[in-house]
Amino acid sequence: MSRATSQPGSAGPDPAADPAGTEATARRADATAVIVNYNSGDRLGPLLDVLLPEVRGVVVVDNASVDASLSGVEGRPGVAVLGNDSNRGFAAAANQGAALGKGDWLLFVNPDTHLLPGQVSRLLWDVPAGVAAVAPLQVDEDGRPRSETGGYEPTLRRYLVWALLPVRFHRRFGPWLAPPFPTADVELAWVSGALLGVRRRLFEDFGGFDQRFFLYHEDVDLCRRARRAGWRIVCRAAVRLHHEVAHGEAGRRVNSGLRSVESLALDFEGGRRRALGAVLSLGFGLRALLAVGTTRRLARAVLLPCLRLMIGGTPEGGTPS
DSSP states (O other): OEEEOOOOOOOOOOOOOOTTOOOOOOOOOSEEEEEEESSOTTOHHHHHHHHGGGSSEEEEEEEOOOSSGGGGTTTOTTEEEEEESSOOOHHHHHHHHHTTOOSSEEEEEOTTEEOOTTHHHHHTTTOOTTEEEEEEEEEOTTSOBOGGGEEOOOOHHHHHHHHHSOGGGOTTSSSBOOSSOOSSEEEESEEOTTEEEEEHHHHHHTTSSOTTOSSSSHHHHHHHHHHHTTOEEEEEEEEEEEEOSGGGOHHHHHHHHHHHHHHHHTTSOHHHHHHHHHHHHHHHHHHHHHOOHHHHHHHHHHHHHHHHHHTTOOTTSSOOO
């Protein structure tokens, strides 16, 4: 069950943004922004301060948060809030929000992104007609590009490259974007849903995100379906977005890693799933021994679920349906 508390308003016409990205002046894009919220702390208020002037409306879908994160939304015109009675996961909640969308674009925005004025306008400015989805280049707090920006079609061979080599040596052979990072528009197999513009009609035609994916990999799946239908996927690297990833919290990132393995496993069936478990066990096993900090903690947490995959089970310990 969900409950709506307000409706997004129309912002009128959408004048063009500066195509060169030299001005940070906010211009409205013909887009509805969708934010899936789950215990995001005090992030929503500052995010909406930047986002609202650049889109025609915002839908916040709250997945039964128990903190005060929705306080940053209260009383804001142009914002609709849908409250779920339980945590439905990202894909299902994002589809709820998208159902209220208006305009040419849906813009999915994670609460742990740090938008700057003008970035949404530049992201959605003059997107070529054959492009289904566009996303920025993600960076960390020091401005260093993140591989989580997007990447290539997931295969066992690409994950074997990840298992054995640090990302800086992947080039185009691993599953994620790797150095040298682009500085202009580049076509990829998929881009991250952290800040993702998708043509609204296309999203509706595809039936939205696949709700089998509770968290992660729904963006990979959607982009794959778009490519198979003849569309292109673009990373607009001139827009550099600071993304914390899992709210920048070590514990949350470990839990997100577990969800990521669960979602990835859905993309591999039968013997390929067992092979994936073996490859992931190798990669996380090496990291559990050699890495430090959050990377080591995450590797140790997901190693057992990966071993379960290798012997034909599921990451949660059950039997595949």
